[in-house]
Amino acid sequence: xxxxxxxxxxxxxxxxxxxxxxxxxxxxxxxxxxxxxxxxxxxxxxxxxxxxxxxxxxxxxxxxxxxxxxxxxxxxxxxxxxxxxxxxxxxxxxxxxxxxxxxxxxxxxxxxxxxxxxxxxxxxxxxxxxxxxxxxxxxxxxxxxxxxxxxxxxxxxxxxxxxxxxxxxxxxxxxxxxxxxxxxxxxxxxxxxxxxxxxxxxxxxxxxxxxxxxxxxxxxxxxxxxxxxxxxxxxx
Amino acid sequence: xxxxxxxxxxxxxxxxxxxxxxxxxxxxxxxxxxxxxxxxxxxxxxxxxxxxxxxxxxxxxxxxxxxxxxxxxxxxxxxxxxxxxxxxxxxxxxxxxxxxxxxxxxxxxxxxxxxxxxxxxxxxxxxxxxxxxxxxxxxxxxxxxxxxxxxxxxxxxxxxxxxxxxxxxxxxxxxxxxxxxxxxxxxxxxxxxxxxxxxxxxxxxxxxxxxxxxxxxxxxxxxxxxxxxxxxxxxxxxxxxxxxxxxxxxxxxxxxxxxxxxxxxxxxxxxxxxxxxxxxxxxxxxxxxx
Numbered sequence: 001x002x003x004x005x006x007x008x009x010x011x012x013x014x015x016x017x018x019x020x021x022x023x024x025x026x027x028x029x030x031x032x033x034x035x036x037x038x039x040x041x042x043x044x045x046x047x048x049x050x051x052x053x054x055x056x057x058x059x060x061x062x063x064x065x066x067x068x069x070x071x072x073x074x075x076x077x078x079x080x081x082x083x084x085x086x087x088x089x090x091x092x093x094x095x096x097x098x099x100x101x102x103x104x105x106x107x108x109x110x111x112x113x114x115x116x117x118x119x120x121x122x123x124x125x126x127x128x129x130x131x132x133x134x135x136x137x138x139x140x141x142x143x144x145x146x147x148x149x150x151x152x153x154x155x156x157x158x159x160x161x162x163x164x165x166x167x168x169x170x171x172x173x174x175x176x177x178x179x180x181x182x183x184x185x186x187x188x189x190x191x192x193x194x195x196x197x198x199x200x201x202x203x204x205x206x207x208x209x210x211x212x213x214x215x216x217x218x219x220x221x222x223x224x225x226x227x228x229x230x231x232x233x234x235x236x
Numbered sequence: 237x238x239x240x241x242x243x244x245x246x247x248x249x250x251x252x253x254x255x256x257x258x259x260x261x262x263x264x265x266x267x268x269x270x271x272x273x274x275x276x277x278x279x280x281x282x283x284x285x286x287x288x289x290x291x292x293x294x295x296x297x298x299x300x301x302x303x304x305x306x307x308x309x310x311x312x313x314x315x316x317x318x319x320x321x322x323x324x325x326x327x328x329x330x331x332x333x334x335x336x337x338x339x340x341x342x343x344x345x346x347x348x349x350x351x352x353x354x355x356x357x358x359x360x361x362x363x364x365x366x367x368x369x370x371x372x373x374x375x376x377x378x379x380x381x382x383x384x385x386x387x388x389x390x391x392x393x394x395x396x397x398x399x400x401x402x403x404x405x406x407x408x409x410x411x412x413x414x415x416x417x418x419x420x421x422x423x424x425x426x427x428x429x430x431x432x433x434x435x436x437x438x439x440x441x442x443x444x445x446x447x448x449x450x451x452x453x454x455x456x457x458x459x460x461x462x463x464x465x466x467x468x469x470x471x472x473x474x475x476x477x478x479x480x481x482x483x484x485x486x487x488x489x490x491x492x493x494x495x496x497x498x499x500x501x502x503x504x505x506x507x508x509x510x511x512x513x514x515x516x517x518x519x520x521x522x523x524x525x526x
Contacts, residue, residue: 050414072418087410087411089404092407096404100415104415
């Protein structure tokens with residue numbers, strides 16, 4: 001059984017069905033990306049994986065079923081979600097935000113070390129450690145969201161549009177760190193992106209989602225070479 | 237001058253009590269964005285429990301701490317049993333539940349203990365401390381107890397991981413869940429702490445206003461004014477507001493408008509703040525994009 005496996009996942013908001021039986025799988029230590037246009041159901045897929053929307057179908061993680069479990073229990077299994085809109089605790093300080101990321105951990109000493117590690121990845125956050133997180137710039141808040149997720153020491157990280165609204169240079173920095181995290185710490189990444197070119201550069205595998213279904217899947221290289229993808233999502 | 241000083245100091249003593257209740261209101265407001273109208277009656281009910289314990293022969297401080305513990309559990313239970321089911325209901329439904337709680341607690345207490353006014357003991361000596369002529373020992377003691385409670389709450393929310401998690405859960409429940417916080421329990425804990433804080437206020441004010449099922453009506457109104465003056469989403473502001481309202485009430489009551497109109501001070505403050513500066517002195521102005 002794959003590390004993360006979703007089978008025939010359905011999800012709806014009230015009467016509106018958004019996912020129509022999505023199935024995909026990823027192996028531990030890899031980077032997988034879900035591509036698709038606005039409204040394809042990418043964000044909902046991530047929310048479904050960690051129990052934030054009502055779903056039908058099954059999700060398994062590390063060999064156990066996690067569908068139907070509460071979000072806070074899924075987090076405890078080692079799945080960190082960097083949500084759409086970053087989910088910053090705007091009235092708390094940067095450092096408090098980071099500490100909350102490690103809320104479920106009991107190894108205090110290691111948490112302190114990880115805090116330093118995050119400040120090493122993103123020196124800007126160290127400068128802003130005592131500042132209210134809501135006053136951080138968009139890019140800084142995205143760095144904070146990623147760091148907060150890493151503070152969990154996750155086995156799997158779900159990233160919802162990490163490049164959204166960021167300057168190209170900052171996106172490059174952020175993706176560089178994501179690659180480091182994946183290679184050095186073996187954190188598996190599931191990345192949802194509209195910026196298909198960046199996502200395919202980062203990922204090993206890709207799924208293309210259209211109106212709540214997987215329409216294409218394969219290695220990132222194969223997907224990149226696919227004519228339809230090239231024309232619709234990469235634009236050349 | 238002496239009389240003024242006396243009124244100001246006495247105002248600080250009751251102000252501390254308003255500050256505690258205001259803080260309890262703010263705690264619940266931050267999590268639910270609603271004012272718990274039953275906060276005063278919950279405190280009143282707790283005070284009756286303390287009265288029963290003392291009357292059964294328990295030493296004052298033992299009864300005090302047992303009551304605080306009882307109130308905490310009582311608050312948690314109210315959240316779990318009464319508030320939880322209406323969590324996602326329209327505002328009006330929740331307000332009706334708050335008012336129902338107020339009426340139920342009031343009449344149940346009246347039914348158990350009757351509406352006869354009772355005296356409530358003070359743990360502090362009857363002679364003024366150090367022979368000062370400005371404040372009674374109970375007033376000084378009440379201020380000290382209030383300050384200790386406020387400092388404990390501050391330290392808890394500011395320095396402990398659980399306090400941090402409670403603030404996070406109140407502020408952004410969804411992100412709270414995403415870092416593994418059990419948000420539902422944090423809300424219940426908040427209710428427990430608010431009820432416990434209120435119970436201390438009840439036990440401190442009861443020797444002054446005497447014990448009866450309606451004793452917290454006025455206190456709640458002053459506390460509400462205090463919370464609004466300070467900014468209903470700002471705990472420190474609510475505490476400041478509490479002391480300010482206490483002093484204003486006393487000084488104006490003694491020298492300007494007379495005791496009969498004292499409660500009107502609170503109402504004027506409430507209306508004044510809501511019309512002139514709805515966010516209070518220290519509150520944040522919330523801007524919503526439409």
